[in-house]
Amino acid sequence: MLAPSLLALACAPPVWAAPADSTAVNTGAAANDTTLRTVTVTSRRRSEDAQSVPAAMTVLSAQTLDDQRLYRLQDLQQALPSVNVAFMHARQSSLSIRGLGNNPASDGLEGSAGIYLDNVYLGRPGMAVFDLLDIDQLELLRGPQGTLFGKNTTAGVLNISTRKPTFTPEGRVSSSLGEDGYVQNQASVSGPLSTTVAGRVSAYRTRENGYVKNDFDGHTLGGGTRQGVRGQLLFEPNEAFNARWIADYNEEASSAGTRSLFSTGPTINGVNLYQQRADAVGATLAHGRHVNLDADQRVTVFQGGTSLEANWTTPGDYTLTSVSAYRWWDFTPRNDDELNVPVMYNVGQSARDEQYTQELRLASPSGGTFDYVLGAFYFHQAMRNKVFTTYGPLADTWNGTPQGALNNVTSIGHGHVDTDSFALFAQGTWHLSPRLEFTAGVRGTYEAKQARVTRDAPVGGVAVDGRAANVRNVRLGAYDSGDLNLYSFSPSALLSLSYRFDEQVMGYVSLSHGEKSGGVNLSVASAPVAGADSLLIGSERANDAELGIKSSLFDQRLQLNANLFWTLVHGYQTNAYDDVNLTSYLTNAGSVRSRGAEFEATILPARGLTLNFNGAFNDVRYLSYPDAPCPAEVALQPGAPASCDLGGHAVVGASKWTFNGNGTYEWQLQALRPYVNASYAFRSHAVGTVDDSRYAQLPSYALVNVSAGLRGDLGDGQWDVSLWLKNAFDKTYYTTLWNSPNGAYTGVLGTPRTLGVTARYDF
Template sequence: MLLLSHGGAWANEQNQVEPVTPQADAQLEKVTVSARRREEDAQDIPTAMTTLSGAALEDQKIYRLQDLQQVLPSVNVAYSQPRVANIGVRGIGNNQVGEGMEGSAGVYVDNVYLARSGMATFDLLDIEQAEMLRGPQGTLFGKNTTAGVLNISTRKPTFTPERHVEISGGEFGYFQTKGSVSGPLTDNLAGRVSAYRTRDDGYVKNGHDGRRFNGGEKEGVRGQLLFEPNEDFSLRWITDYNQEDSTNGILTLLGASDRYRERTRLIGATPVEAGSGKVNIDGRHSINVYQGGTSLEANWKLSSGYTLTSVSAYRYWHFVPHNDADLSDRPATLDSGTEVTTNQYSQEIRLASPLGETFDYVLGAYLYRQNTDSKNGTDYGSLADLYLTGQDRGIYNNVSTRMNAYVDTDSYALFAQGNWHLTDRLDFTAGIRGTYEEKQASVQRFAPTGGAMLSPALQAARNAQLGAFDTGDFGLHSVSPSGLLSLSYRVNDDLLGYASLAHGEKSGAINLAAPVAGFDSDSLVIGPERLNSAELGVKSTWLDRSLQVNANLFWIGVNGYQATTRTMTAASPNPVTIMANAGTVRSRGAELEVTWKPVSGLTLNLNGSYNDVTYLSFKDAPCPGEVTTANATALCDLTGEPVVGASKWIGNANGHYQWNLGNGIQPYLNASYSYRSKTTGTLDNSELSRIDGYGLVNLSGGVRFDAGVGQVDTSIWVRNLTDKTYFLTASAVSNGAYSGSVGSPRMAGVSVRYDF
């Protein structure tokens, strides 16, 4: 368990602020989580998990999804922009894009499953707590997930007035304002409103015309009502809206094949140095995201101690991109992108038995519907033929192509988990889940428009590459069981040992792309992903509860691992996006989390992981660009090779110290270091897509002091102190080249917060 302390202030009933003073002792506080759909001490739960308090996230200036990997073991966040955002856990689930495929790791916000990880890429606003559970979680959480769950809880409305406002400014034009107001509306109704706005100029400068990318504006608001007429019933209504208008998602050249260099010279382009993090493009680049939703959670305390919970939710997500896909300053590809609209509806019902008996349990039912439409378009420029084929025959020049697709998902599940307290110290846990899922889809590409009149032979070649087709309706259905067996033994009050076996399944997927020439819609259907895992771990506290040490060993086997890649074919010079069941995967390793409070006011945290993630069998795999540019139909054997996006070593360290100078003055310091080793960036295991290992240093310091009826918190901070150039994700582009999304450079700033 990772515990990060916070030295903020809390309002009392008279709306006065009580400053936090160092305690006489140095004991760690207990952390309550809802990982098993009950409120429990995190140290009592026999599973690997990391908990981050909202206050700790604020202290470390972590407010973006991609920054969470700097404080979590065994977690990788592949991020370029909201559509290309995915969480991998223990090396499983590094799938970047796929409207017809769910992530292996699920993301929940206030008990609502999000259809895609990118729906959580808004600023993490007014967070109460974030829990990262590793391993299959289908027997308690609504949607079946195979790799893990990121469970985020926002702060509830309070019946005691709370208000805060914070302003931050920094380099690259960074400016953020956020605030929250909470308090009673009547004796049994409370409300909360939180809002933010973030803008910056971007940190990637375009060599062609001086534009800056990876910047822009984000803003959002969340409103809540909490109705508590008595101690046995509560009703919480949440609605939110977020939007983004930015240049995020700019891709820079990560690795270049010989063909890419030849073709860029052929069209007179000025390519950037591979791996430099620089860009040089002439086309348009922007994204817009509009998203929001509403949820209603009701909790009834029934007779005999039972609790009934209902969570009803609706969410929508609309993504609109414009990309210069050729990464050059010449008109090969003018504009390319996939517009996506997703609507999701969910209903979850849970019944929890009373605690304190020999046997307790949670039963649940989950209904989920998702409708996703995508519109893909590409506008080719006057040099498209030379760039894509090496010959100016007019097949692609000045041609536009459009493709529409949709996928509808219906999911129904029943789940249950029970705990047998065999003795005062020995517990046996068993869980089961059954999921039935249907997916219905269609892909339609329209005839190309524009371009020159061609001879019959060349027109036939254009139609073969860009011609109209319609798959009609097709789909899949599947039944996916999940299960859990766990045995835990409390050696004493401060030491828990556990062993568990789990099985998780994720239903089949659909590739919303054009079928490879010669194949029909059946080639777009991907089989389910099945995972078996075993875990052995301990959770312990020492030195009069000032030291906490949690560790575990794990083994995971995955059959039919679902992944996405882009590959070349003999029929097309363009890389084809494909989904595949990438053979059999094994993940094994160890995780360690240590929290120590040696003296009052000082908290030290260390977590790390070793993940050995390998393809046990992956024959007939897509080949890297170095091979396909010479032989477009080649197939490769990746058996024994590392899995995409899985760093073998991850380590994170953090220290927080706060002291009291008297008169309400409390200085504090934060320092953190995050390291991850090198990883392969794409499924084809190309040397050109390797992401080098890197370490990041973040520092902050400030002082809290009383002011009027509240408390002021002023701080200075710097992220990526050493100005390390690093990449968050990689992808294949034309001509055997690979692009990457570069992380944020060194950035310093100041923040001022007022709680009152």
């Protein structure tokens, strides 16, 4: 029988502490338990108590995700410290840690923060944009993690683990209903197929109407349908060998990515260019949770993959692990021009990505003076994209170009990049005394990238000459970059010293270096003028220092972890915006410094009551960015410079202060177990776009979520019914901002107040 974890002890975002003899792994306890439990993690490629790992990390259990209704990637920042998810839709999404990694929509670039699914590296952040289905736990590791994870990651790692097949029959069904047409259904079943083989099947479907009103036709945008299925087989003939095969498929058809007008930008010499040109084309602007779009707004995503992980334990207690995987991801958008008149009929980029990975690891036995992990990793990625713009009859008026240059013209570009990455790595820990440990790790990665970027000759429109012809050719003319090649060797290293002051308190200090290879712009941008080499960007290199403490106090009733960090990044990779060609492009932004402090606490002050807190102070600034894009208030001035110096400015998307709190109380009422839950998530002001325009500043905001429910036994299982309210005070907030033509800025709105109910049965 599957007995789900009680909310009172399972909703803690931080890692839990436990008595030394506890073997619980992300499981709950009875409501009358008075100690916190152990969480087992594999961040160092072997199973160990998270409180014994000398690194800044946070673990979210499956019950945490359920109870706080964190079922999307963009929800995780409400529970994880120092995390920001810049989300528009599956392609334009990114995960940043400590302010590093805000580089969405970069088809030719891996993220600074790596995302792993069941030990498989995801080459695109959008590969994680699906409902978090049948999850066992999430591990967030902050700081460079290149020495043990499959790809060099300069900001950190989000490691997602799904539930394994079980040899004891179990299952779950749940259904949720909420406002704005929200319906979510999930089901999973697991059990033995023979004495040596177990299977697991999980499926979900989520449907919501959205929460942005399109005044043009009365439709609601921002919603859609997501659905997926995962199947698994676990072969375990004996204690020395096991193999786990996983296959999954996910799809989405939605209007995600609908952008609302955040600001019309600056007024210069009494003229607001955006409003002026909107008036010239006869557009009616909408604000807040309203848009005015005369064309379709939708995206479709199809993705899936399969992996095989095998583990052998030798007679000498060495463990050999092989992880083989293939994944694919297919994204197609249809975007309006944000206006209710035909300036553009469709604009966007579609992408098709395929990847193959193979990892081999050998882990030595634990318990001796020295233990180690060493291995090899191979990654192949084939990325193809298509850049398209179909202009309407008002394009020239809107863009301020000569009549006939863009009107009714269609432009299509193509880009591809093939990546082969090879790495060898090793990490060892010396147990110098019962209290003192020293860890050293090293990794060498060689990557080769072959790419090509082309653009077809424009079609449509009318024949033009003179200035109109020149503008058409500069913006949309045929282009071929020829073969582009990028080769790099990226070393990573780690030195860490930890000391256990007593059984309850451990301190640690670490130095680490991480690198990730360069990237390729897969849209033409300014390459016809600047040359094909301008499509290539260099490596990103990070040096990090950490000082931290982990503690389990007051008879395992309080867990308190804290750390200080300082990171210097050279060649920071980011996105900039080209106002002339109206496209984003990759660039090395110079050097960035990230420094601050983080803390996490889990408290069990009374039987049945659990309080969780985590927060961070994070100062992230460009130390040098001399050729940055200028904000609209500068770029639109007469005689404006081609670039600006953003040295000393804050990095986009990085809030200086973040705080998350959660409290849960559960008690026994005869055969029923009522519970209540409340959470609070605060984010201070953040820069909204790379250019740091005063018209694109994200205000601070706080979200409050509450829920109440009942649990009880039924047959061989347990039922659970809860009433929940997300964004209880209906805070209007933007999750991310983007540059728009003519000096305006648009953004993606967060979810409004939503009331709903969830019923679940575990058996």
